[in-house]
Amino acid sequence: MSFNLHEGSIQEIANGGSPKSPVLQVLGIKKIQSAGAQGSERYRLLLSDGKHTQSSAMLATQQNHLVNSGQLQNNCVIRLEKYICNTIQDNRRVLIMLEVQVLGNPPNKIGNPTPVNLAAGGNAPAPAQNGGAAHTVNGGMNRPGNQGGAARPNQGGSGASFYGRSNVAASPGTPGRGKPTPIAGLNPYQNRWTIRARVTNKGTIRTWNNARGEGKLFSMDLVDESGEIRATAFNDQCDKFFDLIEIGKVYFFSKGSLKTANKKFTSIQNDYEMSFSNDTTVVLCEDEAEIPTIQYNFVPIEKLEDMEPNTVIDLIGVCKSYGEVTTIVTRATSKELNKRELQIVDMSGKQVNFTLWGAEADKFDGSGSPVLAVKGARLSDFGGRSVGSTFSSTLMINPDIPEAYQLRGWYDKVGCNAEAQSISTGGGGGAGRPTNWKSFQQVKDEGLGMGEKPDYFTTKGTIVFMKKENSMYQACPTQECNKKVVDLQNGFFSCEKCSKEFPNFKYRMILNANVADYSGNQWATCFQESAETILGQNTEYLGNLKDQDDSAYDQVFTEANFKSYIFTMRAKMDTYNDESRIRCSCVGVQPVDFKEYSKKLINDIRQMAAV
Numbered sequence: 001m002s003f004n005l006h007e008g009s010i011q012e013i014a015n016g017g018s019p020k021s022p023v024l025q026v027l028g029i030k031k032i033q034s035a036g037a038q039g040s041e042r043y044r045l046l047l048s049d050g051k052h053t054q055s056s057a058m059l060a061t062q063q064n065h066l067v068n069s070g071q072l073q074n075n076c077v078i079r080l081e082k083y084i085c086n087t088i089q090d091n092r093r094v095l096i097m098l099e100v101q102v103l104g105n106p107p108n109k110i111g112n113p114t115p116v117n118l119a120a121g122g123n124a125p126a127p128a129q130n131g132g133a134a135h136t137v138n139g140g141m142n143r144p145g146n147q148g149g150a151a152r153p154n155q156g157g158s159g160a161s162f163y164g165r166s167n168v169a170a171s172p173g174t175p176g177r178g179k180p181t182p183i184a185g186l187n188p189y190q191n192r193w194t195i196r197a198r199v200t201n202k203g204t205i206r207t208w209n210n211a212r213g214e215g216k217l218f219s220m221d222l223v224d225e226s227g228e229i230r231a232t233a234f235n236d237q238c239d240k241f242f243d244l245i246e247i248g249k250v251y252f253f254s255k256g257s258l259k260t261a262n263k264k265f266t267s268i269q270n271d272y273e274m275s276f277s278n279d280t281t282v283v284l285c286e287d288e289a290e291i292p293t294i295q296y297n298f299v300p301i302e303k304l305e306d307m308e309p310n311t312v313i314d315l316i317g318v319c320k321s322y323g324e325v326t327t328i329v330t331r332a333t334s335k336e337l338n339k340r341e342l343q344i345v346d347m348s349g350k351q352v353n354f355t356l357w358g359a360e361a362d363k364f365d366g367s368g369s370p371v372l373a374v375k376g377a378r379l380s381d382f383g384g385r386s387v388g389s390t391f392s393s394t395l396m397i398n399p400d401i402p403e404a405y406q407l408r409g410w411y412d413k414v415g416c417n418a419e420a421q422s423i424s425t426g427g428g429g430g431a432g433r434p435t436n437w438k439s440f441q442q443v444k445d446e447g448l449g450m451g452e453k454p455d456y457f458t459t460k461g462t463i464v465f466m467k468k469e470n471s472m473y474q475a476c477p478t479q480e481c482n483k484k485v486v487d488l489q490n491g492f493f494s495c496e497k498c499s500k501e502f503p504n505f506k507y508r509m510i511l512n513a514n515v516a517d518y519s520g521n522q523w524a525t526c527f528q529e530s531a532e533t534i535l536g537q538n539t540e541y542l543g544n545l546k547d548q549d550d551s552a553y554d555q556v557f558t559e560a561n562f563k564s565y566i567f568t569m570r571a572k573m574d575t576y577n578d579e580s581r582i583r584c585s586c587v588g589v590q591p592v593d594f595k596e597y598s599k600k601l602i603n604d605i606r607q608m609a610a611v
Contacts, residue, residue, distance in 0.1 A: 003077045003103065005050035005110055013054070013085060014093060014116045023079050023103065024049050025110050029067060042271065043067050045097070050111035057095040060184050061269055062227060066100060076105040084185045084226070096185055098226050182226035186258055186272060194254040196285055197222035197229075200294040201375065201394040202247050205238060218242055219392055221268060221294075221375075222253065228295050230266050230273045231256065237276040250288035255279040266392070267312040267376050269297055294394065296375060298403060302348035305423055305453065309381040312390075316373045316403050317344035318411045320351065320420065322366035338362055344372060344387075345420045347410050353424035355388040360395055369411065370397045371404040384456050384570075385423040419603065422456070437600070441519035449571030449582045457571065460592060461515035461522075462564045463534060468557045471531070472539070472546060475508040482508055507543030511535075513586075515567060524569060526586040533589040535560050566590040566597070 009022035028046035043059040059067065066072035082099035180196040201221040208215055219232045231253070233241050245251065253274075261273040296314045299307070307313070322342040340361035342354045354377070356364055373396040377387045389395065398404060421436045438448065438457035448455040476483045476495040485493040485505050492501045511531035515524050532538055535556055545553040568588035573580055 003106060003110065005048070005077070007049050007051040007111075010047065010049045010052040010054045010116050013095060014052075016085075016093075021079050021081055022049065023077060025077050025106075026072065026074060027053065027109060027113075028074060029072070047095070048110070048113040051113055052116040053113045054095060054116055056093065057097060059100070060096055060098045060227065061271065062184075063097060063100055066102065071102050072100065073105065075107065075109060077103045077110075079103055082226075084182050086181075086185050086187065086190070098182070098184055180224075180252070183222065183224050183229050183270070184226035186229065186274075188258045188260075188272065190258075192255065194252055195222070195224065196250060196252055196291065197224045198250045198288065198291045198293065199245055199247050200228075201392065202245060203392045205242060206391065220245060221392075221394070222274075223293070223295050224291055227270055228268050229270045230261065230268045231276065232273070233276040233280075236278070237280060241276065241280075241282055244282060248293075250285040250291050252281075252283040252285055254281045254283075263312070264310065265312060267297060267314050269295075294375060294396070296373060296401070296403075298373075300348045301344070301346045301350040301352050301423065304350075304352060304379060304385045304387070307379055309379060311379045312376055313379055313387070314373075314375045315344070315352075315354070315377050315387055316371065316407065317346040317352075317354075318369050318371055318407055318415060319343070319366045320345045320369060320415075322364070325361055340364055342366060342372075343422075343424075345411070345415060347407065347415070349418065349420055351420035351422040351424070353386040353422075355386065356395070357389055360389060369416070371399070371407050371411075372397060373399045373401065373404060384454075417603070419600075424456075439517050439519040440515075440522045443522075443571060443582070444520075449573055449584075454570050454572040456568065456587070458566065458568050459515075459517055460564060460597065461517045461567050463513055463561055464516045464521065465514040466534075466557055466560065467512040468554070471511045472507050472509050472543060474505040477502050477504050477506045507539045507546075509539050509542070522569075522584050524567070524584045524586045526589070530586045530589045534563075534565065564592050566592055 003025075004023065005025055006019065006022040009019040009024070012019050013022075025048045026045055027048050030044045030046075032042045032044055041064065042061060043064065044055075045057045045059060047054045047057050059072075063072075072078070079101045080097060080099075081101055084096050084098065086094045086096065181190070181193040183195055183197060186193060186195065199220050200223050203219045205216055205218045208217075215235050216238050217232055217234045218238055219230060222229050222231055256274045256276050258272045258274055261268065261270055266273070296316070298316045299313045301315070301317060304313075320343045323340060325338050325340050327336050327338055338358060338361045340356045342356065342364075343351055344354045345351045354372075354374070374387075374389065375394040375396075376390060376392050378390050378393075380386045380388060398408075419437070436457050438446070438459055440459065440461075443449070443457060448457060473484050474487070474493065475481075476485055476498055478495075478498060481495060481498055483495050483497040485495050485502070488494055488501065492503055493505045494501050509526075509528050509531040511526040511534065513524055513526055513534065515522055526534060528539065535542065536559075537556055542553065542556065545556065566589070567586055569584045570587050571582055571584050574583035
């Protein structure tokens with residue numbers, strides 16, 4: 001198959017032109033690690049049109065998948081459907097490839113190209129007054145009379161279209177002249193720029209107070225046709241812009257500072273983030289039809305187990321069940337905070353616990369099993385794997401996006417009756433049903449707990465024996481610490497962790513119980529809450545019985561035998577004295593809901609009958 005490269009297109013771009021959808025060849029790909037960008041990566045390409053080569057070409061991060069999947073490689077021929085050019089130091093023009101179509105992969109280089117002559121023609125236009133790239137291209141969106149970057153007034157006076165249909169109006173209502181700079185084209189080397197972007201999320205005002213002083217800030221997420229970016233306003237700018245900026249509206253943003261983004265705190269796909277300065281201006285744009293809404297980069301639930309904790313992700317799924325609002329007291333501020341636990345499933349057949357906080361938890365209504373799209377949720381390793389909202393998260397209920405319609409169709413036909421496998425422990429806020437049912441024999445046969453990470457499973461089991469010896473210990477009386485204390489024999493107890501002595505202590509429990517089901521039995525370690533559920537008494541009462549009435553203490557253990565529960569277990573390989581064995585710990589105990597358990601058995605029978 002032969003390919004016809006668009007000879008002369010690279011020289012035209014170097015001279016300031018905007019050739020439509022040029023066909024070029026990739027002669028080289030170099031991976032560039034962004035300094036301090038928390039592992040973000042970009043690719044620089046050497047391009048050829050058969051006559052000239054261009055080495056200053058960067059692939060937009062949203063196109064990285066082409067390289068990672070092997071579609072974009074050396075010698076392949078591409079068509080640039082959408083691109084922009086930035087003029088940076090020494091008047092060097094950097095080509096940023098926003099949308100690329102791979103046409104084929106010939107075995108050899110086409111032609112004998114030479115490096116482009118940047119001085120050719122001598123008619124390269126001056127950069128636009130906003131300091132950004134004077135030229136942006138979107139396939140066939142250029143129109144006659146709008147070439148060369150000259151500014152034309154917009155008769156509507158409300159703004160400009162994004163890729164070459166018109167320039168920003170030179171009216172009092174718009175900041176500066178020239179085309180807006182696409183978000184994907186922003187970099188710290190630019191001094192003056194104007195972007196036109198939609199606000200897809202705006203956080204609340206937060207304050208801080210530390211050794212360096214005190215202050216306040218709020219952040220927002222901005223999106224245009226080329227990409228997205230996080231912007232933050234501090235102190236005076238926080239007061240100035242917080243009430244002005246509204247979610248969903250489009251604005252012109254000018255004269256902010258750019259720095260490398262910290263990917264630990266955002267799921268925004270951009271190597272940089274923006275900070276407002278004293279010179280920053282924000283002007284409402286009424287012409288917003290072509291600016292997209294929120295952009296997502298969804299991660300399937302089945303992939304969450306392979307990701308690092310504290311990663312910020314975008315998640316979509318169906319709310320299969322949800323619990324009531326509960327209140328906790330935060331350790332850092334000692335203030336009450338409301339939370340609500342949800343169970344989310346997706347087409348991978350996996351389920352994860354999702355926590356809503358604050359006002360979102362109070363107003364959430366999960367009736368009807370809505371589809372939830374969350375941007376900027378934080379992944380946690382608490383209870384296996386779980387996900388929680390943050391101050392900057394955006395929650396959309398039944399969003400108007402293709403992924404939501406696809407999920408709804410799957411859930412209504414298949415998912416609502418299928419038994420999802422949970423990657424979280426526990427059933428959530430009370431309405432969630434246990435998942436990943438296994439018998440003890442299946443746990444052994446399937447090798448659960450043999451991998452690097454623990455496995456979680458649910459079973460209906462009966463307590464057949466408990467070791468009451470050493471099941472209780474004297475612990476530090478402070479709320480935050482459960483470390484075992486040392487009796488100093490002088491009326492005081494010492495906590496090595498807190499480095500303090502106390503006149504009292506509290507009892508804690510670690511109960512070893514033998515649990516049996518129809519296939520076998522298993523020793524399991526039950527900690528405080530689980531042990532209290534099994535014994536039917538709180539630890540303080542049991543501690544008093546242990547000290548004052550041995551027979552009554554023994555009777556509690558006797559009466560707890562041969563009772564059945566729904567257990568959520570954690571299985572992990574443990575090595576002691578060079579001997580390896582599977583160790584199970586109980587992370588959740590619930591009384592048997594025979595109605596729900598019967599539904600589970602009926603569903604199992606139906607699945608067996610279908611086979």
